[in-house]
Amino acid sequence: MFGDEGVTREIMGNVPGWLAAAFYATALAALGWAAWLFWRRLALHRSGRQSCAPPDRRPQWTSLWGYLALHCQLRRDPWAGWAHLLAFYGLVILFIGTCLVFLEHDTPLHFYYGRFYQIASLVIDLGGVAMLAGLAMFACRRTLPIAGAERIYRHWHVVALLALLGAIGVTGFFVEAARIAVDMPEFEKFSAVGYSGAGLLRALGVAGQQAAAWHRVAWGLHAGLCVAFFALLPWKFFAHMALAPVSLVLRRRRPVAALAAVEPPPESGPGVVRWSNFSPLDLLQSDACTTCGRCNAVCPASAAGRPLRPRDVVLSIRDAIDRNGAGPSRFVADDVLWSCTTCGACNHACPVGIDVYDKIVDLRRGRVETGAAPAAAEDAFESIAAEFNPYGRANADRLAWAQGLDVPVAAPGEPIELLYWIGCSGAFSPEGQAVARAMIKILNRLGVDYRVLGAAERCTGDPARRMGEEGLFRQCAARNMATLREHRVQRLLTHCPHCFNAVANEYGDLRESDSAIAGDDAPRDPRPGWSPPAVIHHTEFLAAEVAAGRLGAAGLADQTLTIHDPCYLGRGNGRIAAPRSVASAGPTASRTFATPRPARQARQWWRPPARSARPCWTERGKRAPATVRRG
Amino acid sequence: MRVLALIASDGNRLPRGDRAAAALALAVGEGSATALHLPDDLEAAVYARAAGLATAPWAGRLAAFDALLAGPGAVDRLGDVAVGGLAEEACGSLAFDVLSATRSTDGWLVEADAGRGARVEIAVTGPLVAVLSNDAPRPPYVSHWRRRAARIHDRGRSDAAVPHGDGAAAWGPIVARPPRQASETATAESRTNAAFGIAESPSLDSAVVTGTAAECARILLRYLIDQGFVASAATMEATAESTAADTNPLAARSAAAPAAARAVGASPGELTAAQARAPRTSGDTPSRRGRRPRPLVPASAERQ
Ligand code: SF4
Numbered sequence: 001m002f003g004d005e006g007v008t009r010e011i012m013g014n015v016p017g018w019l020a021a022a023f024y025a026t027a028l029a030a031l032g033w034a035a036w037l038f039w040r041r042l043a044l045h046r047s048g049r050q051s052c053a054p055p056d057r058r059p060q061w062t063s064l065w066g067y068l069a070l071h072c073q074l075r076r077d078p079w080a081g082w083a084h085l086l087a088f089y090g091l092v093i094l095f096i097g098t099c100l101v102f103l104e105h106d107t108p109l110h111f112y113y114g115r116f117y118q119i120a121s122l123v124i125d126l127g128g129v130a131m132l133a134g135l136a137m138f139a140c141r142r143t144l145p146i147a148g149a150e151r152i153y154r155h156w157h158v159v160a161l162l163a164l165l166g167a168i169g170v171t172g173f174f175v176e177a178a179r180i181a182v183d184m185p186e187f188e189k190f191s192a193v194g195y196s197g198a199g200l201l202r203a204l205g206v207a208g209q210q211a212a213a214w215h216r217v218a219w220g221l222h223a224g225l226c227v228a229f230f231a232l233l234p235w236k237f238f239a240h241m242a243l244a245p246v247s248l249v250l251r252r253r254r255p256v257a258a259l260a261a262v263e264p265p266p267e268s269g270p271g272v273v274r275w276s277n278f279s280p281l282d283l284l285q286s287d288a289c290t291t292c293g294r295c296n297a298v299c300p301a302s303a304a305g306r307p308l309r310p311r312d313v314v315l316s317i318r319d320a321i322d323r324n325g326a327g328p329s330r331f332v333a334d335d336v337l338w339s340c341t342t343c344g345a346c347n348h349a350c351p352v353g354i355d356v357y358d359k360i361v362d363l364r365r366g367r368v369e370t371g372a373a374p375a376a377a378e379d380a381f382e383s384i385a386a387e388f389n390p391y392g393r394a395n396a397d398r399l400a401w402a403q404g405l406d407v408p409v410a411a412p413g414e415p416i417e418l419l420y421w422i423g424c425s426g427a428f429s430p431e432g433q434a435v436a437r438a439m440i441k442i443l444n445r446l447g448v449d450y451r452v453l454g455a456a457e458r459c460t461g462d463p464a465r466r467m468g469e470e471g472l473f474r475q476c477a478a479r480n481m482a483t484l485r486e487h488r489v490q491r492l493l494t495h496c497p498h499c500f501n502a503v504a505n506e507y508g509d510l511r512e513s514d515s516a517i518a519g520d521d522a523p524r525d526p527r528p529g530w531s532p533p534a535v536i537h538h539t540e541f542l543a544a545e546v547a548a549g550r551l552g553a554a555g556l557a558d559q560t561l562t563i564h565d566p567c568y569l570g571r572g573n574g575r576i577a578a579p580r581s582v583a584s585a586g587p588t589a590s591r592t593f594a595t596p597r598p599a600r601q602a603r604q605w606w607r608p609p610a611r612s613a614r615p616c617w618t619e620r621g622k623r624a625p626a627t628v629r630r631g
Numbered sequence: 632m633r634v635l636a637l638i639a640s641d642g643n644r645l646p647r648g649d650r651a652a653a654a655l656a657l658a659v660g661e662g663s664a665t666a667l668h669l670p671d672d673l674e675a676a677v678y679a680r681a682a683g684l685a686t687a688p689w690a691g692r693l694a695a696f697d698a699l700l701a702g703p704g705a706v707d708r709l710g711d712v713a714v715g716g717l718a719e720e721a722c723g724s725l726a727f728d729v730l731s732a733t734r735s736t737d738g739w740l741v742e743a744d745a746g747r748g749a750r751v752e753i754a755v756t757g758p759l760v761a762v763l764s765n766d767a768p769r770p771p772y773v774s775h776w777r778r779r780a781a782r783i784h785d786r787g788r789s790d791a792a793v794p795h796g797d798g799a800a801a802w803g804p805i806v807a808r809p810p811r812q813a814s815e816t817a818t819a820e821s822r823t824n825a826a827f828g829i830a831e832s833p834s835l836d837s838a839v840v841t842g843t844a845a846e847c848a849r850i851l852l853r854y855l856i857d858q859g860f861v862a863s864a865a866t867m868e869a870t871a872e873s874t875a876a877d878t879n880p881l882a883a884r885s886a887a888a889p890a891a892a893r894a895v896g897a898s899p900g901e902l903t904a905a906q907a908r909a910p911r912t913s914g915d916t917p918s919r920r921g922r923r924p925r926p927l928v929p930a931s932a933e934r935q
């Protein structure tokens with residue numbers, strides 16, 4: 001079928017029987033050992049706490065295509081991305097080649113000859129070259145000042161994997177070269193690297209029986225390295241090769257900013273106090289970490305000099321699983337934990353879909369449940385619980401900013417088609433108040449029929465939830481839902497991305513039983529037939545008005561605008577088009593935008609400590625100028 | 632050991648001192664502490680249950696206790712006179728602005744805020760009534776999840792057995808409590824004196840204690856003995872015995888104390904060691920005058 005049956009090679013022809021038997025025996029033992037270790041590890045993962053909430057993680061097979069097949073996420077860092085792509089596909093090709101050899105040798109199938117043999121030999125050689133090239137690029141990155149090198153995880157077991165794979169590749173080529181060097185058949189020219197190597201060996205005087213002897217030795221070495229590789233597969237960094245695809249397939253489907261529903265078993269509270277309080281998937285994900293450090297590179301807390309390194313948090317969880325109860329109970333330090341801004345950049349950057357910041361919030365929940373909330377957080381909790389805003393201001397003053405404006409406040413029980421949700425920052429922070437005042441003016445100018453809640457509006461509970469106070473969040477959410485239900489609100493307009501995210505993504509997880517904690521003074525509306533409102537960010541609302549021609553932006557002409565994508569709007573919820581379309585409205589000839597980073601990669605703008613020489617923000621590792629002008 | 636916490640919210644939240652009182656009761660109560668809350672104060676009851684305390688509604692009188700740790704919120708609601716009365720009733724010691732209390736071999740070691748950054752450590756024998764300060768160390772945070780669980784799961788649950796003595800006198804606010812500010816700005820000593828009705832506190836005019844003539848006489852005598860104006864135990868005993876026929880249970884209780892001391896072989900003098908102290912005078916040294924509240928143990932045991 002594939003042509004001349006003589007165009008092939010004798011598989012294991014030069015390998016003594018005892019060596020072949022030893023290889024098969026040790027390979028089987030190594031694979032069995034690896035499987036057993038994986039099984040034990042998965043048993044530890046399974047001992048994680050099962051949530052009572054309905055799972056929001058259906059397998060996402062399609063993500064394997066973008067993440068794994070195309071390496072889209074990995075190639076955001078071109079050097080590391082291409083290096084991984086070459087090494088990954090090289091290894092895959094070599095694995096397939098080995099399987100072909102196995103099928104030919106150990107099954108009745110017979111296909112490894114003629115043209116097929118030659119093409120397979122060529123492809124397998126190219127695979128080997130690709131793998132070695134990728135490994136060489138990784139090695140360069142570890143030794144040369146290449147962009148991204150600063151986030152390298154310098155640990156010997158990572159070097160061990162690179163060295164082991166490199167040794168497997170090099171010995172593989174040597175085995176091939178020695179085999180061909182025995183008699184130099186012409187058809188082996190398709191094994192380009194092996195044939196060239198064989199030529200070199202011959203030039204060095206290695207041929208015939210001598211080459212056969214070299215072949216036996218090299219084969220034994222190559223086989224031993226492969227066996228070691230099988231045995232080490234479940235070990236630390238090596239495990240990512242098996243677990244990262246699983247993590248990708250099972251990764252969350254929610255927007256980056258949305259925290260998953262929390263419903264611990266009745267006998268326990270929310271949050272993580274010991275490692276086994278994490279969910280099985282969280283535990284699996286911590287073993288899937290590739291230690292690539294992309295999360296560290298994008299973390300604003302890390303950039304601001306705080307002690308938080310998201311990768312270290314993930315690896316601390318892995319270490320805690322390794323110790324299985326031994327070692328410090330607080331495997332992540334308090335100052336690390338409370339440094340996180342919950343911006344979600346780490347989740348977004350992670351190439352294997354690890355939800356880093358969810359784990360940080362889970363650990364915070366554990367601290368809060370055990371009474372170890374920091375004083376500032378505790379004060380904020382008390383303010384939210386008692387004053388219904390985290391600023392500690394009287395909630396009755398929620399409309400103090402609106403003096404002189406015509407603001408329609410909803411009467412109790414009045415049905416509302418469009419509710420403008422001011423939010424605590426809109427009500428109490430000067431910057432937010434300016435936005436709210438502008439928004440009210442626009443709404444009035446457009447003649448929109450809307451209402452605000454005034455003092456009936458309360459904190460959405462978002463800050464409490466991010467700081468780990470799940471119970472308080474539930475309480476706020478239940479109360480706010482009761483208010484929205486009382487007014488039969490159809491659409492909810494908000495300018496705060498956090499309010500947007502909480503109501504749009506997280507209020508839907510409330511349970512019927514949560515209505516019991518809304519408070520005795522919460523409005524009760526038993527009427528059926530209402531579903532939670534559609535949530536609109538004010539940029540989307542304005543963009544729609546601009547598109548409809550009811551709103552212009554003439555005043556923006558001849559200005560340089562800076563678009564700051566809020567974490568919870570751009571990266572967190574994918575809303576990046578609306579702000580740009582509003583800013584682009586009207587005459588644009590002389591308009592320029594300053595966008596320091598691609599929208600979804602935008603990071604928070606932190607002023608680093610004065611002693612630090614790091615820039616306020618960076619793009620692709622270069623120091624950014626004060627303003628980047630883009631037409 | 633019977634340890635009670637008396638806590639109250641201001642409607643929305645528990646003052647820090649009340650939370651500290653609950654936490655301290657939990658810490659020193661060896662798992663058997665009970666929080667007392669005002670009957671209408673669901674917030675305080677839920678907080679205490681979530682913190683791990685048994686709860687009971689406050690009914691104005693108590694059976695014997697080893698320590699009653701009151702929060703400033705509760706004292707705001709009930710008035711200083713209530714805790715004064717409870718201390719009186721239990722023949723115990725009353726301390727305001729308490730920061731912490733720990734068990735010692737023969738009683739309690741109380742650290743109190745003496746104002747202007749100073750702190751005093753007081754060794755107390757016998758029952759302790761301590762009003763926690765709002766500057767007490769921050770207690771462990773009690774999460775709203777736990778409060779939610781307490782609210783949902785304890786709905787309809789009956790309260791713990793009420794530690795109320797049948798024979799004890801009822802104490803409660805007789806007149807409207809003084810404004811919170813006044814009680815917070817006053818020193819612990821003047822508040823103590825006001826609680827016993829012996830200082831020229833502005834709130835004194837309005838804080839009237841009602842009781843039978845025998846009860847009032849007994850309170851007066853106790854104060855005079857405590858300050859050293861009247862010779863100690865004999866007078867006390869005589870007073871107690873003279874009022875023994877009185878049906879007032881409080882008086883009967885006072886009468887029982889020296890008798891109990893005799894029963895265990897203690898001399899009346901030992902029982903009332905503090906009563907033997909000389910009164911403070913205006914000519915005292917500043918350091919002597921600065922001791923407040925006065926320790927109820929011999930001066931050698933006192934640590935400044
Ligand atoms: S959420 Fe943001 S601040 Fe927190 S660890 Fe991730 S990148 Fe850092």
Ligand code: SF4
Nearest residue numbers: 289290292293295350
């Ligand atoms: S958590 Fe993700 S981004 Fe961070 S080091 Fe691990 S694999 Fe890389």
